[in-house]
Amino acid sequence: MKITEEVTDAIAEGRPVVALESTIITHGMPYPQNVETARAVEDDIRAGGAVPATIAVLEGEVCAGLTEEQLEALGQAKNVAKLSRADIAHCVASGGTGATTVAATMIGARLAGIEVFATGGIGGVHRGAELSFDISADLQELAKTPVSVVAAGAKAILDLKKTLEVLETLGVPVITMGQDQFPAFWSRRSGLPSPLRADSAREVAASHVVRGQMGLDGGQLVANPIPVQAEISADELAPVIAEALAAAEAQNIAAKAVTPFLLDRIFHATEGRSLTANIALVRNNARLAAEIAGEIAGIRANSRG
Numbered sequence: 001m002k003i004t005e006e007v008t009d010a011i012a013e014g015r016p017v018v019a020l021e022s023t024i025i026t027h028g029m030p031y032p033q034n035v036e037t038a039r040a041v042e043d044d045i046r047a048g049g050a051v052p053a054t055i056a057v058l059e060g061e062v063c064a065g066l067t068e069e070q071l072e073a074l075g076q077a078k079n080v081a082k083l084s085r086a087d088i089a090h091c092v093a094s095g096g097t098g099a100t101t102v103a104a105t106m107i108g109a110r111l112a113g114i115e116v117f118a119t120g121g122i123g124g125v126h127r128g129a130e131l132s133f134d135i136s137a138d139l140q141e142l143a144k145t146p147v148s149v150v151a152a153g154a155k156a157i158l159d160l161k162k163t164l165e166v167l168e169t170l171g172v173p174v175i176t177m178g179q180d181q182f183p184a185f186w187s188r189r190s191g192l193p194s195p196l197r198a199d200s201a202r203e204v205a206a207s208h209v210v211r212g213q214m215g216l217d218g219g220q221l222v223a224n225p226i227p228v229q230a231e232i233s234a235d236e237l238a239p240v241i242a243e244a245l246a247a248a249e250a251q252n253i254a255a256k257a258v259t260p261f262l263l264d265r266i267f268h269a270t271e272g273r274s275l276t277a278n279i280a281l282v283r284n285n286a287r288l289a290a291e292i293a294g295e296i297a298g299i300r301a302n303s304r305g
Helices: 005-012 023-028 033-047 068-076 088-093 102-112 137-144 160-169 201-213 234-250 255-269 273-304
Strands: 017-020 051-058 061-064 081-083 098-100 116-118 148-151 174-177 196-198 220-223
Touching: 005 017, 005 051, 017 033, 017 102, 017 273, 023 033, 023 068, 023 081, 023 098, 023 255, 033 051, 033 068, 033 273, 051 068, 051 088, 051 102, 061 088, 061 102, 081 088, 088 098, 088 102, 098 102, 102 116, 102 137, 102 148, 116 273, 137 160, 148 273, 160 174, 174 201, 196 201, 201 220, 201 273, 220 273, 234 255, 255 273
Parallel strands: 017 051, 017 116, 081 098, 116 148, 148 220, 174 196, 174 220
Antiparallel strands: 051 061, 051 098
């Protein structure tokens, strides 16, 4: 594994660090918005008093922290592997290059000793999963790996009700910030009640620390609603998502290709508004993640003192 000196020093000194995924760069946004957003998100984390650590596999090395040149190259690279738990070890063993999904980023964060991770939205149970069995590895990873993941809920293209049911079955805490309703990625509300609520980063940090003290497996999902000014209402998105899903089925789009296909269809159908909203929510999540990481570091420092 290759960890930058900045990240290594921060972890050794007990300072806050926030992990970031890399599929948002390679599969989630077009160039140059992907690189611009990655840099802006890293800046947001620094402004919040934490150190950013973008995770990716580059030429067979799991990297925690990327240089400006590496971010730029990744943003323009073609046919980059999309890595999850199932294939990250093979990519490393074969000397390959790949971008990490939520699940793989959590693995990389754990290996580096990072406890907080900011992303856009997690994967979950796909619509029609009772026939396709298409359920993201992100959910199992949340049940296994002790990393707190800050996201704007699960992606709205998914079956959110079934996603919450699976998370409950797996014992994953789902904590929504500042409201009682689970958010729906581009929309602040999904119509579904959130299992848990927190009104401060301190509450989330305390929950994270206590889970570790109790020896409980896995992390927690921190659902952070998109800022009001950036959201697209669920009512407006519903027919757009339905059309995108129908197109995916008609074209036999499956497995890892589904989410990028759907996001691209929705981007064009909303005339780019979905991308603007996506950028806003990712940056919002990064700011909260930096705050949570800072609170965790503070709790640990106080316990040692």
